[in-house]
Structure formats: C-alpha cells, structure tokens
Amino acid sequence: MRTWQHPEFARGAREMTGTALGIAAWGLVTGVAMAKSGLPLPLAVLMSLVVFAGSAQLAALPLLAGGAPLWVIWATALCVNLRFVIFSAGWRRYFGDLPRGQRLRMAYFAADLNYVLFMKRFPRQRPAPEAVPYFWGGVALNWTSWQVPSLIGLLVGERIPPEWGLGFAGTLALLGLTFSLLHDRSTWIAAGVAGAAAVAAYALPLKLNILVAIAAAVAIGLLIDHTTTQPALPEEDLT
C-alpha cells in the first residue's frame, strides 16, 4: 500500500485541518511581507518554495534586501531555526531506524505544528508502523496550506490592508493548539513559565526569547515531575 493510501495518512491530514486556516492566514501575511520587502518577485517565489520556514524567511528578508553579508543572513536564520534542533531529537525516537535519506526527506518538511500534532497522536516515544503515514498526511496538508496562500500573498502584495489583522488568525490557531496540550497541573505551570519568559526575554535579538522560554519550561516541568508523583503519560489514542 502506498503511503498516501494508508488510513493514517488521511488521519494525519484530517487532524491538521483545524489549524490549516491559521497556517493559511499566516502564509498569506508572510507572502505579503515578502512582496513588500523589495526582494525581486522570482527570488521571493523561490525563497517561499525552497526555504519553507516562515519565521526564518521573515528574519532574513530585510537583511537580504538590504545587501547584508551572506554569513549574517545565514547566522540569523540559523538562530531563528534553533528550536527545530530540539524537535529533531524528538523525531529521532520515532524515525531513527529509517534509512538516512528518508530521515532527511522527512526532516526537511517537519514544521512546528507537525511536531505538536504528531506528539499528541503518539505520546509514547517509540517507533510505530502508523507513524510514517500519519507524518506524511499532516505534512502534506501543512505544506499546501502554507505554500498556496504564501504565493497568493506574494502576487497580490499590497492589496491586503494590514488593518484586517489577518496575522492574528495564525496566533489564534496556535492559541487553540496550546489549549489542547494543557491537560494537567504541570503543563499549565510550564506554559505559564514559558509565556512569562518569552515576554520578559522579548528584547533578545533573533527570536532567542523562544529558546529561553523552552529552556525555562523544560526546567520547571522536570522540577515538577521529580518532586511530585509521576503522572502517567496519556494513553496512546487508538480511536
């Protein structure tokens, strides 16, 4: 059976549909920002299609348009993408036994929300036969619902008034996803600490406040886990 015919492929895509509208709104806003950056349109289209990392694109754009040295552009994108290094350690639990070429192909497409939804679906950190098709289903929908609006945004550019506040739809999608991950005291506390840390460290360059927030939340989470009785991981959802 081909990957896309597997029922878990459909499930992966279906569970991504809720957030797809938010991703699409965000893709659109990113496309508009790229159109306004002064980057020539063919380069902007190429960037959207091959870089496929919204925050890194937005961070690199003004540098690229302003003629900054290559190493500055690349170092900036690297810092903005550091959270993916953390996530890749999580992916290894599930996909470490696959051939390297396949691992890298999957890694390239593995965006933030794919990680979040995947970890909800497979909370036990071990390989599962359904994991690969589920992964590709979510990735396929995420890629499409990001790239299509992003290209539309590039083409229509200025004609979308910023006062519509469309970018906030993306934030609301993340908010809903956040709520769906809050199921006990330790996750609520970790979330509170992460939010406070992200706001307090906001002045750091290159979105490093996100890394500060992750480090703070992991630290407080571990502290809670080790000082209270261990809560059982949620059962694997087999519905």
Added chain:
Amino acid sequence: MTAVEGVIAIAGLALITLLTRGFFLIPERELPLPAWLQQGLRYAPLAALVAVVAPEVVMTQGQLITTWMDARLPAVLAATAYFYWRRGILGTILAGTAVLLVLKLGFGW
C-alpha cells in the same frame, strides 16, 4: 545584490532549514541524550507555542500593552471561550478573528 547572490543566499537558507530540522536525524548512530533531557523534551512544543503566542497578545512594538482597549484581548477571550465550549481549533480561530474584526473595523480600536 545580484540575482546569483540572491540564489546562493536562498540555497543556503534552504540548507539551514534541512540541517536544523534534521540535526539529530543526520548521524547514523544515535547521539546519546541524557534521560532527564529526553523526558523534559515533552514540554518543548508546548513552550514553543506559548512563547510565540504570549508576546503577540500582550505586546506592541516590543513593549507590554498599557490599555485594556486593545482588540486582541477580547479576541483572545472569545477564542478561549469557544475552545473550552466546543474544543475545535477552526472555530477558535473564527470566533477570535470575528471579534477582532468587529472591534477594529466597526469600533476603530
């Protein structure tokens, strides 16, 4: 910037996407991570989400907002209420965006 430089810059950015997302998937042998770190990693996606959301809601231009008359706050309240009523993310987005648009376009917040 010439077109060639632009293409080189973008190719490098694509490589960075691959290398960061694949970092721990690149070596054939697993890099040993301490057990406590593996356990703690389950908080990472939640923290990354909150770290993006919180400043977007309570900050403007890098400063904490100083007024309650900000359309984002009622929008977040409406989105939160919807989520705990129905649990759907699509509806959460729509409820919040609707409140935001009404306040911004209708009341000029």
